[in-house]
Amino acid sequence: MKISKEKFGQSFDALAAEYKTIAPVSDAAGVVNYEAVESFSEVKQNYLNSKLPPKSFFFPQHEKLLSYVKEGKDVTVKNELKVEKTILFGVRPCDAKAFLLLDTVFKNDMFTDPYYFERRDNTVVIGVACNKIAPTCFCSSMGFSPASSAGADIFLIDLGDSYQVEILTEKGKALAAVFPELVELTVEDQTLVDTIKSAQTTSQVDVSTITSKLEKFFDHSYWDTLQEKCIGCNSCTFSCPTCHCFDISEEVRNNKGSRVRTWDGCMAPLFTLHASGHNPRDKKKSRWRQRMMHKFNYFVHNSGDISCVGCGRCIKSCPVNLDIRQVIDGVNKAELVVN
Amino acid sequence: MNNIINDIRETARQLLADGKVDVVIGYEKGSLPLKATPCFVRSAQEVDRLIWDETCENNLASFVANTPGKKAIIAKGCDSRSLVVLIQENQLLRDDVYIIGVSCPGVVNKRKIEAEIGEILEATIAEGTISVKGMEGSKEYSFADVKDATCQTCRYPNPVIEDIHMGVTIEVSQSTPFADVIEMENKPDSERQAYFNQQMSKCIRCYACRNACPMCYCPECFVDCNSPKWLTGGVNRAENLMFQAGRVLHLAGRCVDCGACARACPQDVDIRAMNRKSAKDVLVMYHHEAGISETIKPALNEFSADDPEAFLVKE
Numbered sequence: 001m002k003i004s005k006e007k008f009g010q011s012f013d014a015l016a017a018e019y020k021t022i023a024p025v026s027d028a029a030g031v032v033n034y035e036a037v038e039s040f041s042e043v044k045q046n047y048l049n050s051k052l053p054p055k056s057f058f059f060p061q062h063e064k065l066l067s068y069v070k071e072g073k074d075v076t077v078k079n080e081l082k083v084e085k086t087i088l089f090g091v092r093p094c095d096a097k098a099f100l101l102l103d104t105v106f107k108n109d110m111f112t113d114p115y116y117f118e119r120r121d122n123t124v125v126i127g128v129a130c131n132k133i134a135p136t137c138f139c140s141s142m143g144f145s146p147a148s149s150a151g152a153d154i155f156l157i158d159l160g161d162s163y164q165v166e167i168l169t170e171k172g173k174a175l176a177a178v179f180p181e182l183v184e185l186t187v188e189d190q191t192l193v194d195t196i197k198s199a200q201t202t203s204q205v206d207v208s209t210i211t212s213k214l215e216k217f218f219d220h221s222y223w224d225t226l227q228e229k230c231i232g233c234n235s236c237t238f239s240c241p242t243c244h245c246f247d248i249s250e251e252v253r254n255n256k257g258s259r260v261r262t263w264d265g266c267m268a269p270l271f272t273l274h275a276s277g278h279n280p281r282d283k284k285k286s287r288w289r290q291r292m293m294h295k296f297n298y299f300v301h302n303s304g305d306i307s308c309v310g311c312g313r314c315i316k317s318c319p320v321n322l323d324i325r326q327v328i329d330g331v332n333k334a335e336l337v338v339n
Numbered sequence: 340m341n342n343i344i345n346d347i348r349e350t351a352r353q354l355l356a357d358g359k360v361d362v363v364i365g366y367e368k369g370s371l372p373l374k375a376t377p378c379f380v381r382s383a384q385e386v387d388r389l390i391w392d393e394t395c396e397n398n399l400a401s402f403v404a405n406t407p408g409k410k411a412i413i414a415k416g417c418d419s420r421s422l423v424v425l426i427q428e429n430q431l432l433r434d435d436v437y438i439i440g441v442s443c444p445g446v447v448n449k450r451k452i453e454a455e456i457g458e459i460l461e462a463t464i465a466e467g468t469i470s471v472k473g474m475e476g477s478k479e480y481s482f483a484d485v486k487d488a489t490c491q492t493c494r495y496p497n498p499v500i501e502d503i504h505m506g507v508t509i510e511v512s513q514s515t516p517f518a519d520v521i522e523m524e525n526k527p528d529s530e531r532q533a534y535f536n537q538q539m540s541k542c543i544r545c546y547a548c549r550n551a552c553p554m555c556y557c558p559e560c561f562v563d564c565n566s567p568k569w570l571t572g573g574v575n576r577a578e579n580l581m582f583q584a585g586r587v588l589h590l591a592g593r594c595v596d597c598g599a600c601a602r603a604c605p606q607d608v609d610i611r612a613m614n615r616k617s618a619k620d621v622l623v624m625y626h627h628e629a630g631i632s633e634t635i636k637p638a639l640n641e642f643s644a645d646d647p648e649a650f651l652v653k654e
Contacts, residue, residue, distance in 0.1 A: 135460055
């Protein structure tokens with residue numbers, strides 16, 4: 001079933017009056033990122049993907065968790081969580097899949113992170129399939145494809161003047177109630193849908209054995225040289241849709257303060273520096289090993305899936321072109337020395 | 340430019356075969372079109388990995404101090420200036436590094452090309468022409484049109500310190516140095532403020548700029564210091580400006596304007612604008628340019644009673 005873009009745009013504008021609406025927007029230099037919009041006309045069409053991932057709408061780079069004021073012996077604590085009903089439009093399959101992975105981080109059988117989940121639960125994710133595939137995309141190797149709907153509440157396929165619509169969840173169904181009646185796909189539409197659904201990324205990696213190989217790879221000499229050119233910045237982790245490490249600190253002045261949560265990243269030595277001065281990951285070698293082990297081994301043990309969605313952002317943003325596809329390949333090719 | 344690579348490889352081969360160095364720090368072909376990547380060559384058999392062309396954009400001087408052993412480095416003009424500052428600041432012993440100096444015609448601004456023809460699928464460079472196939476179309480560029488902004492204002496394309504030289508010396512033709520800075524200075528305050536507001540709001544504080552900079556070698560950067568705490572973890576325009584401006588001040592009289600910071604920035608923040616202003620002020624007021632000679636005292640290490648103080652008291 002499909003809806004014309006004109007009618008979809010009218011529904012979008014009506015919803016934007018009621019919901020906080022986030023969508024891909026292009027700046028003057030042509031860089032696309034997710035921003036708040038009021039009308040469908042502001043939404044960038046035919047974009048590849050956003051420069052920065054949309055994870056920040058559930059997990060902001062810097063957020064105030066609570067604030068406090070001490071007066072005499074009294075302390076007043078204020079919860080700073082503010083949540084609005086939100087629509088996140090135009091999320092690509094890699095980033096929607098990343099939300100499913102992040103969900104497993106922020107909720108387990110004992111705890112649920114209210115800051116992440118209050119936002120997540122109050123957001124409807126409208127995914128859009130990729131009509132164009134970048135040379136750095138490798139989602140097809142990660143168990144899904146440029147037209148996978150996993151993680152979206154409503155999933156669209158761009159057919160030019162219209163969208164094919166799939167409603168996937170109750171949240172999606174509730175939102176889609178405002179859409180006018182959907183119409184049947186034409187034969188040409190169906191052909192286009194089939195083409196988009198069967199598309200694969202040109203870039204591929206083999207992750208079929210990496211998790212088990214890494215089990216015995218901790219002390220491998222591969223880590224010694226792999227990271228030599230890394231400069232230890234966090235452009236990879238900050239541009240990654242699944243990286244989720246953070247730091248919690250107190251920002252206090254006189255009798256007032258707040259507790260804040262800020263993105264952190266395993267590529268910087270400060271990440272693991274202890275107050276004593278000891279640093280258990282004091283070398284780039286141990287930090288790069290952690291990045292790979294976490295994504296391709298530890299995360300699989302904890303959540304049952306590899307924590308990389310093949311979006312290719314880290315490849316594009318790395319100042320020294322340390323390409324994760326080559327690192328995966330390097331692990332695959334390295335010989336295991338059996339003691 | 341490409342005949343130079345044979346000389347570079349031969350030199351590297353000799354140095355490694357003779358045991359004069361343990362490692363040659365150079366460039367090899369990257370995984371993306373128009374992108375070279377730093378490489379560390381440790382045996383004579385591996386020297387054919389080395390490349391030299393307009394994609395060799397990283398400043399390798401930032402790797403020198405942290406690479407153990409005797410090393411050779413492939414240095415462009417700007418990289419060699421960084422080495423001079425590092426030697427002057429006792430971060431590097433001259434005898435520990437063999438400098439393979441290369442006259443550099445500049446590096447390519449990949450982003451400019453991508454803004455026009457989308458993500459690059461294939462590219463070839465030959466005789467000053469860059470032919471590119473992008474996702475949105477194909478185009479041939481003259482290298483001069485897509486040269487990195489830093490290289491367009493470069494005053495030292497030839498290494499200022501080296502053990503061996505590669506390539507033909509490049510003449511510098513530049514009528515008005517710092518024309519870009521003067522243009523910025525002449526803008527009304529409000530316009531300048533708007534420009535920097537917009538630039539600073541793009542920063543994500545990944546610190547790629549700082550880490551790509553050979554001069555940013557502090558074991559603990561002021562932004563990471565928590566006692567005193569100079570910055571909150573806040574990522575916003577004001578805090579980002581505080582970081583970037585703090586970095587500019589720490590680089591005053593030291594920045595060699597290699598542009599590695601701006602090229603490293605994943606968000607394309609115009610980091611050079613403020614550093615260039617500082618470089619111009621140091622040149623105009625103290626007649627000093629960072630890293631152009633081992634024997635000239637760094638600006639911050641020299642006091643003269645004639646130093647201008649117009650910014651302190653009316654003169």
